Amino acid sequence: xxxxxxxxxxxxxxxxxxxxxAAGHSVLASHRRGAKTFDVDGLTWLEADLDALPTGKLMGxxxxxxxxxxxxxxxxxxxxxxxxxxxxxxxxxxxxAREANIQRVVMAxxxxxxxxxAERFELIxxxxxxxxxxxxxxxxxxxxxxxxAAAIELGLELCYLRVFSAFGDGQFDTNFWPALRxxxxxxxxxxxxxxxxxxxxxxxxxxxxxxxYAVLRQDVIPAEPKTWNVGSGQPITIREFAKSWWQQWNxxxxxxxxxxxxxxxxxxxxxxxxxxRAPTPIDSSA
Numbered sequence: 311x312x313x314x315x316x317x318x319x320x321x322x323x324x325x326x327x328x329x330x331x332a333a334g335h336s337v338l339a340s341h342r343r344g345a346k347t348f349d350v351d352g353l354t355w356l357e358a359d360l361d362a363l364p365t366g367k368l369m370g371x372x373x374x375x376x377x378x379x380x381x382x383x384x385x386x387x388x389x390x391x392x393x394x395x396x397x398x399x400x401x402x403x404x405x406x407a408r409e410a411n412i413q414r415v416v417m418a419x420x421x422x423x424x425x426x427x428a429e430r431f432e433l434i435x436x437x438x439x440x441x442x443x444x445x446x447x448x449x450x451x452x453x454x455x456x457x458x459a460a461a462i463e464l465g466l467e468l469c470y471l472r473v474f475s476a477f478g479d480g481q482f483d484t485n486f487w488p489a490l491r492x493x494x495x496x497x498x499x500x501x502x503x504x505x506x507x508x509x510x511x512x513x514x515x516x517x518x519x520x521x522x523y524a525v526l527r528q529d530v531i532p533a534e535p536k537t538w539n540v541g542s543g544q545p546i547t548i549r550e551f552a553k554s555w556w557q558q559w560n561x562x563x564x565x566x567x568x569x570x571x572x573x574x575x576x577x578x579x580x581x582x583x584x585x586x587r588a589p590t591p592i593d594s595s596a
Contacts, residue, residue, distance in 0.1 A: 317377030505549025
């Protein structure tokens with residue numbers, strides 16, 4: 311199967327590309343001018359802006375997998391940029407997919423879309439109301455709403471996966487897990503919040519598997535979008551997560567719990583209800 315992938319130079323996207331190719335698929339991946347790419351057999355790069363994508367380049371692809379987004383922490387973007395690139399452009403991509411006879415569209419969402427709604431549930435169902443508390447989360451929620459409607463109007467098979475706290479190699483150095491690892495490896499202390507926030511940390515390799523499952527699953531019906539949460543199903547406080555890894559790495563520094571204040575408007579609990587999960591192993595013969 312040939313896949314068209316956006317955001318392939320990013321954290322989750324790059325892991326997905328390698329996973330898909332290892333499973334026997336080929337990938338055509340878009341990148342912006344100046345972006346740092348990587349070489350893997352079975353991977354072809356296309357330099358193009360996503361809002362001016364040559365539809366002809368997508369012909370022959372069997373699925374569109376969309377990871378690209380702006381404003382992903384720690385990178386910053388304006389509200390206008392996030393609204394355009396995270397909500398408007400995905401609709402353009404779906405129209406391009408339709409023109410190129412691509413039926414399956416898989417899109418990466420964010421647990422942050424749930425926002426305040428997360429506090430209403432012991433475990434957040436995929437159909438929970440979206441009440442985001444940040445401009446980035448709002449732009450992703452807008453993407454879901456508009457792409458959900460576009461899939462129905464265009465008759466596409468849409469899988470929308472809300473990814474919880476993915477972590478692993480290739481993550482931005484200043485994100486929580488890599489910053490924690492860096493301090494541990496250097497024998498340094500690590501300042502953090504009180505860490506009472508409940509999160510679902512999921513290895514990025516598992517996220518990549520889940521997206522390949524979304525590409526291959528046979529029960530997706532045109533104009534009937536499927537939405538599900540991608541997580542470990544084992545929520546844990548940030549403090550417990552940090553202590554567990556600190557011990558695994560035999561860190562000699564000190565976890566300075568409570569040294570940093572919580573972020574304004576921070577939602578304390580994001581615990582997903584896992585309704586779908588990739589089987590082991592995934593059948594890649596589709």
